[in-house]
Amino acid sequence: MRLAAIAFTERGWKLASRACRALDGWDCEAARGFGEGKRPLAAWTAEAFADADALLFVGALGIAVRAIAPHVRSKAHDPAVVVMDEGGTWCISLLSGHLGGANRLAEQLGRAVGATPVITTASDVRGVWSPDGWAHDAGLAVVEPGRVKGVSARLLAGDAVTVYLDGVLEGELPRGLERVVARDQAQVIMSPVVHAEEKALHLVPPSVTVGVGCRRGIAAAAVGRAVEAALAQACVPRAAVASAASIELKRDEEGLAGWAEAWGLPLAFYGVDELASVEGSVSSSPFVEQVCGVDNVCERAALAGGGALIVPKRAQDGVTVALACRTWTYSFEEEA
DSSP: OEEEEEESSHHHHHHHHHHHHHOTTOEEEEEESSSTTOOOHHHHHHHHHHHOSEEEEESOHHHHHHHHGGGOOOTTTOOEEEEEOTTSSEEEEEEOSSSSOHHHHHHHHHHHHTOEEEOOOHHHHHTOOOHHHHHHHHTOEESOGGGHHHHHHHHHTTOOEEEEESSEEESOOOTTEEEOSSGGGOSEEESSOOOTTOOSEEEEOOOEEEEEEEOTTOOHHHHHHHHHHHHHHHTOOGGGEEEEEEEGGGTTOHHHHHHHHHHTOOEEEEOHHHHHTOOSOOOOOHHHHHHHSSSOSHHHHHHHTSSEEEEEEEEETTEEEEEEEOOOEEEOOOOO
């Protein structure tokens, strides 16, 4: 996660630098919007809005509002934006409070420098569960951001919202949520599977591993098409894919590596012995065993990431693909 910070006075820059040092798990550097080495604000904001997960302005709120205004698109795309005064008194969540994580970031920054977080979203003020805020913190993708408003409105009105969980529930559901056992009864569906005809809000956990085998010299585009076809077969969106895997023999395949990089996926390679020891029922090919040393690459590689097969081996244009899905545990307990 990358945080881009900028300040407009020496005092503010020191505060921004201190905040950056205190944030665990963030790649953060404070830029100077003043004096020698000054970064032009318009250029800095355009770059940060495009490349960073979050922006921190240390200075007047109005400066931040004017700077980001040309770049604001929607809650589905905008990064988190937080504003802090140079004295470190207030830490304001300005943009993308839930889906972008600005509310949580304001709280983290507030704890780091002793500032009071300012959160204005209704669900947080009222202590009501926020589907997009929770999804952001839990690592789930919001498939239809436009449906969040309707769910939140029901909860704020005191009405119950029905939820279908494809996985394990740890602890209790938040106030206002009622668990149902059928997808068609749910207003919120938490599952790696998304059916286009469903009208519910889908929150998707990254629980799927893609196992891939391929012929030598395969193109990245061919791998992508084969994986897309496998995902479509299972009604699994790309957001549900957590990782990819193959056999060590394919480590130097540029097309395979290029596809994984384009999709932003970690790509694991397993040795013959590791794949052969994978438990589970897989298809077997004497030809594949002769060439690779193991009877199946894609299914065994997918299973090596954990879970069960949801799409067995399918071949397309020199690529074999299998999908495995891990059981997801849903927890709604607040972290301390």
